[in-house]
Amino acid sequence: MRSERIGGFLMEYGANSIVTPAPAAEALVTQLGLDPEMVTRSAAARRRYLVRRGRMRSLPLQPHRFLLSDFFSLSARARMLMEPFIPVRHDDETVADFVRRRFGGELLEYVVDPLVGGLFAGNPAQLSVCAAFPQLKRLERCAGSVIGGVIKSRLQHAVRPAGDPGRRVLKSFRGGLGTLPHSIAQHLAGRVFLGHRVEAVQHWADGYRVKVRRGNGALWTTAESVIVALPAYAAAAILCELDQRIAAALAEIHHPPLAVVFLGYCAQSIAHPLDGVGVLTPAIEQRSVLGMLFSSTLFTGRAPPDHVALTAFIGGARQPQLALLKPRELEALAHSEVRQLLGGRAVPVMARTRCWSQGLPQPGLDHAHRIREIAAGAAEHAGLFLTGNYLSGVSAATCIQQGLDTARRAIQHFAPARARRRVVA
Numbered sequence: 252m253r254s255e256r257i258g259g260f261l262m263e264y265g266a267n268s269i270v271t272p273a274p275a276a277e278a279l280v281t282q283l284g285l286d287p288e289m290v291t292r293s294a295a296a297r298r299r300y301l302v303r304r305g306r307m308r309s310l311p312l313q314p315h316r317f318l319l320s321d322f323f324s325l326s327a328r329a330r331m332l333m334e335p336f337i338p339v340r341h342d343d344e345t346v347a348d349f350v351r352r353r354f355g356g357e358l359l360e361y362v363v364d365p366l367v368g369g370l371f372a373g374n375p376a377q378l379s380v381c382a383a384f385p386q387l388k389r390l391e392r393c394a395g396s397v398i399g400g401v402i403k404s405r406l407q408h409a410v411r412p413a414g415d416p417g418r419r420v421l422k423s424f425r426g427g428l429g430t431l432p433h434s435i436a437q438h439l440a441g442r443v444f445l446g447h448r449v450e451a452v453q454h455w456a457d458g459y460r461v462k463v464r465r466g467n468g469a470l471w472t473t474a475e476s477v478i479v480a481l482p483a484y485a486a487a488a489i490l491c492e493l494d495q496r497i498a499a500a501l502a503e504i505h506h507p508p509l510a511v512v513f514l515g516y517c518a519q520s521i522a523h524p525l526d527g528v529g530v531l532t533p534a535i536e537q538r539s540v541l542g543m544l545f546s547s548t549l550f551t552g553r554a555p556p557d558h559v560a561l562t563a564f565i566g567g568a569r570q571p572q573l574a575l576l577k578p579r580e581l582e583a584l585a586h587s588e589v590r591q592l593l594g595g596r597a598v599p600v601m602a603r604t605r606c607w608s609q610g611l612p613q614p615g616l617d618h619a620h621r622i623r624e625i626a627a628g629a630a631e632h633a634g635l636f637l638t639g640n641y642l643s644g645v646s647a648a649t650c651i652q653q654g655l656d657t658a659r660r661a662i663q664h665f666a667p668a669r670a671r672r673r674v675v676a
């Protein structure tokens with residue numbers, strides 16, 4: 252999570268929003284006194300667009316409208332309605348195999364593929380359905396069908412009214428999501444070392460020693476317990492001396508590169524009303540962006556008056572080579588998509604690019620096995636804990652939930668030692 256004000260624009264380098272309800276994240280926000288800073292998805296961001304045959308199409312979200320919409324061919328709609336009669340498969344499979352088997356190819360190609368591109372910057376043919384969308388597999392296993400399971404759950408919970416706290420709402424902060432880590436750092440001032448890079452963790456006496464670098468200087472520090480909250484590839488690098496097995500499993504988790512291109516335009520130079528969250532593109536449409544967020548529609552205060560802000564995502568598992576282009580080339584690619592899809596009539600007044608050379612973890616069919624290896628390895632080192640998006644799932648809210656759970660486990664680890672010390676005292 253990192254946000255930057257550039258002129259009157261607000262760019263997000265990573266996550267753009269938190270999906271609520273997210274009890275752990277919301278409790279953390281309250282604890283930090285950040286509730287007054289929170290902003291909610293603006294009412295203008297009503298639609299969600301997908302591209303079909305080179306055109307932007309708004310996809311209805313209500314199930315009956317979704318099925319009646321001419322977005323899908325008649326045969327595709329008939330195939331989707333067959334879903335409750337498709338036999339249950341209990342073992343894991345790829346997201347693509349699951350959706351094609353239960354709903355048919357059109358839903359996969361035009362809805363699930365772009366959604367996977369938007370959520371994971373991933374390819375549904377490479378991701379495990381149990382790891383990426385466990386709730387879908389659960390519905391199939393428990394209710395015998397996804398549609399049947401959804402209807403059953405809706406009947407049980409009735410339809411939620413607009414102000415219901417259970418409704419999914421996108422949230423951020425006035426100053427962007429970077430407000431959250433900044434505020435945490437301020438609250439921990441004096442107890443946390445920022446800008447220090449951990450290079451290695453080793454066993455030392457009854458605990459650990461950690462090699463830390465700041466600039467040209469390196470130092471070793473000792474600890475009774477170590478919580479590794481780094482991306483999997485970075486965790487692999489610092490743990491290789493401590494445990495080869497954990498490091499090898501972490502290093503195998505694939506993180507394709509992902510570029511974020513932020514573009515600011517004069518509002519009158521974009522023909523499209525930008526009346527939605529954004530647009531996602533299916534791979535079959537062969538476009539050069541995974542999707543674009545209408546950032547200044549999604550949350551107010553993201554662009555100066557009479558201007559709009561867009562955020563394009565390029566690369567991921569679909570076209571990793573594109574994410575590695577030079578910033579100028581990425582900006583040109585994103586602008587060309589704005590011209591073709593949104594009717595952009597003039598060049599952007601500002602552009603910024605951030606490339607994550609290792610973006611989001613891709614949980615493939617072997618993911619569960621790797622996670623078991625990592626957990627079994629970590630259990631052999633008392634006081635060592637791991638947390639991060641490769642374990643919890645990529646959503647920032649679940650990362651926060653898992654971070655707090657991990658902190659609780661670390662506190663429990665210390666509890667017997669504290670009790671022992673009290674007895675000795």
Ligand SMILES: Cc1cc2nc3c(=O)[nH]c(=O)nc-3n(C[C@H](O)[C@H](O)[C@H](O)COP(=O)(O)OP(=O)(O)OC[C@H]3O[C@@H](n4cnc5c(N)ncnc54)[C@H](O)[C@@H]3O)c2cc1C
Binds near residue numbers: 448481489611644
């Ligand atoms: C472009 C993009 C857009 C996204 N959009 C959304 C979104 O809108 N909503 C959403 O919910 N999620 C989104 N995500 C996913 C979400 O942001 C991540 O999954 C989540 O932030 C991961 O949290 P984490 O704590 O596991 O890791 P990180 O947030 O990556 O934190 C790891 C930290 O470790 C530090 N670090 C790395 N190596 C070392 C080292 N050797 N020593 C010390 N520190 C180190 C890093 O600097 C970093 O601060 C997005 C991700 C990306 C890349």
